[in-house]
Amino acid sequence: MEQAPAAKGAGVRGRPRSEAVERAILEGVIGLLEEGVPLAELSIERIARTAGVGKATIYRRWSGREELFVDVLRTLEAPASVLPGTSMRDDLVALLEQIRRRGLNLRSSAFLHNVFAQMKSLPKLWTAYHATVVEPQRQRAYDVLRRGVDNGELRPDVDIVLAHEMFVGPMLVRTVLRLDAPLDEGLSERIVDTVLEGLRPVE
């Protein structure tokens, strides 16, 4: 039976509502990571103890450690861009801005950098993160590009997958591979417009 929603910050003794429980669990994990506990050593038991809930409360919300950690990573990351929907060009700029913001976050936070580095050495978590976070983002970008073909903003003869890599590739080079490269404001617009325009000289 669902309980009636309780007031926010209902106090330690009141049964907090579902959303607050979720937040407490996620924040508990983040707190443990901040204390330096390695991701690989975080057990559901310990997370439950830290959040002050039972293990069943966690398993009711997440099917396992990987699913929970993906939500933790999502909480730590920059939130997804809202697509303005005014044009393919503007939507692509918004998508690249999200990658740029995430890159800036990773650079400014040694903690975040460390958590993501740990994730990469845990194949099951890396796979879950890709399936839950990265892959839907890619599908969202493909949809934007398909709308661009439909409304005449994108060449219809171009492979959507390659077009996607042409837009995100230069930004990923700077955020993932060249950690000293500038991520200045206006970079997303510059990439999108230059990829659309091409590098051949105008006749």
Next chain:
Amino acid sequence: MEQAPAAKGAGVRGRPRSEAVERAILEGVIGLLEEGVPLAELSIERIARTAGVGKATIYRRWSGREELFVDVLRTLEAPASVLPGTSMRDDLVALLEQIRRRGLNLRSSAFLHNVFAQMKSLPKLWTAYHATVVEPQRQRAYDVLRRGVDNGELRPDVDIVLAHEMFVGPMLVRTVLRLDAPLDEGLSERIVDTVLEGLRPVE
């Protein structure tokens, strides 16, 4: 005093010529890595013992572990592309082919994949590899692009750094980030030509 060059395969008892000593040392390291010895645990002592040379012989050729390991990685990698020099376009295709071949090598060899993964967790080696291998490759690509501006193949108003990322970005997305993406023949040509052409529909 330099010794006279000895015949190739001069036998164990003859003093082998300098190049053969170098090869024996590099192959000794590769052999140890293939046996599963972690890169981080490879000492100059052990390498010298394996190659049957003194430590001084190694230090005469490499100033330290990092410099030696960079040469080992270079030996394992696909050799650098020869630039045809017929056009900026053809030179860029050759540069992208080198990244594509390296990507294919890394995919087909678990050993190579493992060695590069180990390198990434050794910051000093990673830095040395970047300074010695990656950075010169980037400078070589910048030269190609500058020649393209000079001969009218590339828009002169475009930032060379961004142009470089536009050409290599899509290939790096497939070789470094999306290990399941196709690396088919013709991909390098397709990327270079599409980046030059742009993605805007032809009026």
